[in-house]
Amino acid sequence: MEETTFKGVRTRMAPSPTGEYHIGHIRTLLYNIAYARKHGGKFIVRIEDTDRTRFVPDATEKILDVIRDYGFSWDEGPEAEGKFGPYVQSERLNLYKKYALELVEKKHAYYCFCTSERLAELREVQQKQGVSATRYDRACLKLSQTEIEQKLASNTPYVIRLKVPENEEISFHDEILGDITFNSSDIDDQVLLKSDGYPTYHLAVVVDDHLMGVTHIMRGTDWVPSTPKHVLLYRAFGWKMPITAHLPNIKEKGANKKLSKRFGPVSAREFLEEGYLVPALVNFLMFLGWNPGTEKEIYTLEEFVQDFDTKKIQHTDLVAFDRDKLLWLNGIYIRQLTDSQLWEEVTKWAQKYNVALLSSAKNDEFNIKVISLIKERLKVLKEFSELTEFFYIRPSVDISMTVSYAGNEATAKEIITNFAGEYERVSEGDWNTEYLDKYSHELLEKYGYKPKEAFMTLRVFLTGKTATPPLFDVLSLLGKDQTLERLKI
């Protein structure tokens, strides 16, 4: 099964079911998909659930769901079994053990029977000695063959460790960072197979990437220091190392720290819940470390796939997640939708995230008109309710809000009374934006009001707000009855 014929590029994303999927993971996923698509290759999703202490039961399903919510799919992986499955590491345990033993056989790895207590002590002692980096003392490497066999026979718990060579240069070429060299003496003898029979990340990832024919690995720069360990493993197995491309990590803008809830959403799901549109989010994510070198910045996924190139990825350690820019971009995508498309987005979103909309009392025709009036003011779907509340329910009005426009409360009341009386006489047939606009300006002359004092006073009485869509559009949509109702003092 090993030297199967793999055709073309194969990339993968390998989430661990230990919690929520981070927005940065979607960025990495996006790049992996784009690379595979661009080169006509395959994209694989593999579940790395080898840490049973941090395992969260329904995390896998949640992660897969959110990946789908972002509009992505995978060619091979859970629920899309390809030839190289299973795609869940806990279902591949015998495989890892077999390869770990192969390494022991080849003297590239060895049994270690040290308890975690001894290892902790060892580290403590080394730290007290001021050692630059603590590492395993290789006590078990000195064990004789008979000693090893005795311990195995008596069921002494063991791990299998990689025998890292002394003072060797380990170099690899990274597509983004260029050539990177480590010295093997700085690398500890990694545990490959844990005492519970599960592999560690290092063993599992190498075995699986090889067996699944992965050709390109794109992941965050935090993985750079473990790459030489993988190089060693590929060497020991005699396998070809995939090409690596380490992506800059994402940080909170204005602070050299990772994203924090203090500033807003962090998990992929939270951004959707907030009401960011998927194409806007994806567009934003594209530019977290990449740019086309042109001034184009509104990108569809298809266009991104076309223009994506690892050569255009930033050679930097961190890129800032600019929440303001995301908000701006989302506004652009919102305004690109037609009114009915936006309305559909709002309802789908509200349903998915259990948001109660006041609009349920009205028909779609009315709701879509509301949308048309607030579309250019909407930045995230979450704001919809706040922006449109007064169309559905009568606002509570604080008359003192009108004072800065009308001068005093008495004048405000006078304005309201006068306009209410005049609007009373407008026929239903004339109750539209154009006529109301024209007529109201005539009333300004008649009563000698300034536009601002009269219209702002009306606005506040009708909406409870000082910032709303154009007044006569609001009047028109509210209807004559509702308007007069709200102007009763």
Next chain:
RNA sequence: GGCCCCAUCGUCUAACGGUUAGGACGCCGGGUUUUCAUCCCGGCAACCGGAGUUCGAUUCUCCGUGGGGUCACCA
């Protein structure tokens, strides 16, 4: 602390030895406007420091400084 990586406006970035160092977000100002927003116009704003290579360095080299990552039976 050891090791590895990185360094252009506040932010994301363009530039691949010679440019008035360009664009976008944000910010400021102006226009449209009864408000807010949209839209349009304009403005402020950057090559971390020091050596070296070169006729010429933001760009190449080295050192310093700063930042990040990583040193688990976690991934």
